[in-house]
Amino acid sequence: MIYLDNNATTRPLPEVLIAVAGTLAEQWANPSSKHPAGQAARSVLAAARAEVGGLFGALPAEVVFTSSATESNAQALHAALAVPGAPRRLVISAIEHSGLREAARALAGQGVEVCVLPVDGRGVIRAAVLPALLQEGAALVSVMAANNETGVIQPVGEIVRLAQAVGVPVHVDATQLAGRLPIDFAALGARFVSASAHKLHGPKGIGVLLVKKGAPFTPLFPGSQERRRRGGTENLPGIAGFAVAARLARVYLASGDEMARQAAMRDALEAGLGEALPGLRVFGAGVPRLPNTSCLAFGALDAEIVLMRLEKAGICASSGSACSAGATDPSHVLLAMGVSEAEARAAVRFSLGRDTTPRDIATVIDTLRSSLAPLLVDALAA
Numbered sequence: 001m002i003y004l005d006n007n008a009t010t011r012p013l014p015e016v017l018i019a020v021a022g023t024l025a026e027q028w029a030n031p032s033s034k035h036p037a038g039q040a041a042r043s044v045l046a047a048a049r050a051e052v053g054g055l056f057g058a059l060p061a062e063v064v065f066t067s068s069a070t071e072s073n074a075q076a077l078h079a080a081l082a083v084p085g086a087p088r089r090l091v092i093s094a095i096e097h098s099g100l101r102e103a104a105r106a107l108a109g110q111g112v113e114v115c116v117l118p119v120d121g122r123g124v125i126r127a128a129v130l131p132a133l134l135q136e137g138a139a140l141v142s143v144m145a146a147n148n149e150t151g152v153i154q155p156v157g158e159i160v161r162l163a164q165a166v167g168v169p170v171h172v173d174a175t176q177l178a179g180r181l182p183i184d185f186a187a188l189g190a191r192f193v194s195a196s197a198h199k200l201h202g203p204k205g206i207g208v209l210l211v212k213k214g215a216p217f218t219p220l221f222p223g224s225q226e227r228r229r230r231g232g233t234e235n236l237p238g239i240a241g242f243a244v245a246a247r248l249a250r251v252y253l254a255s256g257d258e259m260a261r262q263a264a265m266r267d268a269l270e271a272g273l274g275e276a277l278p279g280l281r282v283f284g285a286g287v288p289r290l291p292n293t294s295c296l297a298f299g300a301l302d303a304e305i306v307l308m309r310l311e312k313a314g315i316c317a318s319s320g321s322a323c324s325a326g327a328t329d330p331s332h333v334l335l336a337m338g339v340s341e342a343e344a345r346a347a348v349r350f351s352l353g354r355d356t357t358p359r360d361i362a363t364v365i366d367t368l369r370s371s372l373a374p375l376l377v378d379a380l381a382a
Contacts, residue, residue, distance in 0.1 A: 001314045001315075002314060002315045002356075002360045002363060002364065003316045003353065003355065003356075004315065004316060004352060004353075004356065004360070004364070005316045005317055005318045005351055006351040006352060006356075007148050007199070007290075007292075007293060007351035008351070009198045009204065010198060010199060010200060010353055010354075011201065011353070011355060012198075012201055012202065012203055012241065012245075013201045013202075013245060013248060015244050015248065016201060016241040016244045016245050018244075019237075019241050019243070020203055020237045020241040021237075022240075023044060023236055023237040023241075024237045027040055027041040027044045027240075028041070028236075029041045030233055031044075031045045031234055031236060032224065032233070044239075044240055045234060045239060046060070047243065048239045048242065048243035049063045051243035051244075051246050052065075052208055052239075052243055053210075054246065054247075054250065055178065055247075056174075056178070056184070056185045056193060057184040057187065058185040058186070058210045059213060061213060061227070062185065062210050062211055062212065062213055063208060063210060064208065064211055064227075064230050065207070065208055065226060065230065065234060065235070065242075066208060066209055067207060067235070068099075068196055068205070068206075069097075069099065069173065069175040069194045069195060069196035069199075070097075070099035070100075070103075071207060071209075072192075072195070072207045072208060073097070073099055073100040073142070073171070073194050074103040074220065075209055075219070075230070076140065076142065076171040076191075076194065077100075077103055077107060077142065078220050079192070079215075079216070079218050079219075080139040080140035080169060080171070080191075080192075081107070081139045082216075082218035083139065083216045087136070087137040087138055087139050088112045089112065089113045089115065089136065089138045089139060090107065090112060090113070090114050090139060090140055090142065091114075091115045091116075091117060091130070091138050091140070091142070092104050092115075092117065092141075092142045092143070093116065093117040093118075093119065093125045093142075093143045094116050094117060094118050094119050094125075094332070094333075094336035095123065095125070095144065095150075095332070095333045095336050095337075096142065096143070096144055096173065097144060097148055097173060097175070098332075100142060100144075100173060104142075115133045115138070117129055117133065117141075118336065119337055120337070121337055121338050122152065123147060123152040123283060123284045123287070123336075123337050124152060124154065124155065124287055125143060125154050125155060125159065127155045127159050130159060131162055131165075131166070134162075134163065134166050134168055137166075137168065138168050139168075139169075140168070140170070141168055141171070142171040143156060143159055143170070143171075143172060143173070144172070144173040144174075144175070145173065145177040145183065146174075146176045146177045146181075146290050147176070148175070148176050149295050149331060149334070150283045150284035150293070150295045150334075150337075151176070151289035151290035151292070151295065152284040152287055152288070152289055153177070153181070153288040153290065156170075156172050156188065157188065160172075160188060160189045160190055161189075169190075169192075169215070170189070170191060171192040171193070171194070172188065172190045172193045173193075173194045174193050174194060174195050175194060175195050177290070178199065178200055179199065179201070179245070179253070180200075180259060180290055180291065180292060181253070181290070182253055185210050190212070191215050192209060192210060192211060192212070192215075193209070194207065194208070194210075195208050195210075196208075197238065197242035197245055197246075200246070200249050201248070201354070202241050202242045202244070202245030203237070203238045203241040203242065203245075204238075205238050206235055206238030206239055206241070206242050208242070211229065252354075258354060259291045259292075262292040262352045262353075262356065263292075265356060265357075265358060265360075265361050266292060266294050266350075266352055268361050269350060269361045269364060270282050270285075272362075272365035273296070273365055273368060273369075276365060276368070276369040276373070277368065277373060277376055279298055279299035279301075279376060280297075281296060281297050281299075281343070282294065282295070283295040283296065283297070283334060283337065283339070283347065292351055292353065292356075293349070293350075293352075295348070296347070296348060296350075297346035297347050298368075298372055298376060299343075299376060300340075300342040300345075301346055301372065301375060301376060302345055302346055303319035303345060303346055303347055303348050304319065305375070306346075306368070306372065307348065309371040309372065310367065313363070313367040313371075315363070315367060317348055317349065317350050318348070318349045318351070319349070330344035331344045334347055350364070
């Protein structure tokens with residue numbers, strides 16, 4: 001099997017599996033317990049907090065463990081709106097992940113005004129529009145650091161600067177960026193940053209919300225855990241696995257070799273398909289993208305046809321966000337970019353990973369050349 005759907009989830013690293021299993025077996029006590037077994041578990045929690053914080057340049061005290069990036073995103077919105085005197089108003093971008101969009105939609109049903117930052121045809125958030133949207137104030141601006149479908153890297157530094165100029169805090173969803181490109185929470189200036197372990201070869205069911213030290217914070221789940229910021233017994237095996245994944249991600253980022261390798265394979269994939277097949281369009285081409293992500297369409301050839309050909313050859317890819325798989329609606333991300341519905345339904349996403357090899361890329365190109373060329377020639381002739 002050739003797996004090219006790493007933006008949906010990544011394979012847990014062997015070291016992560018060992019950490020999860022070892023914690024289940026050895027540190028199974030409750031970290032809140034005062035006895036020696038509980039304190040042993042608590043030491044694992046403290047070490048993990050420092051390790052995960054280190055990946056983001058955050059203090060251990062700024063790390064709040066959650067169940068997922070989806071929970072982290074919802075918590076950031078909730079905490080911002082709960083600040084006394086905060087406007088009942090949010091600003092999000094048009095290309096946010098469905099998890100955050102659904103949370104914002106639920107809040108809109110409760111009377112919160114949700115304003116949308118547009119993107120340009122390349123998929124880049126139009127930061128210059130933000131000051132006009134903030135003239136009436138907002139409790140929070142929430143934007144993603146890199147888009148999960150196109151891989152386009154967003155101008156979060158500029159967005160934070162513009163929001164801070166009028167005293168509005170910012171939440172950054174760094175789920176796709178974390179472990180692939182560096183992020184410095186201290187330098188960024190955002191109040192909140194979200195991420196999830198399973199996007200960087202950690203376990204599922206564990207996420208993180210970074211909360212700027214001293215920021216006002218009202219939890220979604222009250223309780224004594226996580227310094228009273230997230231109630232419920234901590235998922236210590238997941239947290240231990242997250243810590244190992246974060247530590248290894250820092251090693252990869254320090255050298256830069258792995259991301260350069262993935263970027264070279266992504267470029268080879270796009271070049272090879274462009275030479276082999278007519279009508280290829282790469283979404284987000286020409287602007288900075290995640291080194292592992294390619295979102296493209298073969299004319300208006302429906303993505304399901306392409307994915308079926310790939311699946312027959314044992315190749316796993318995606319037609320967009322995994323969280324919207326099975327949906328019949330075209331990608332909201334591509335529609336926001338001005339792409340037609342027909343071409344949005346044609347979009348296929350390849351997201352490479354640490355296991356991807358040049359041979360895998362050559363196999364994908366050969367598979368699609370042989371299976372799609374006749375269909376595309378007929379389509380163009382029609």
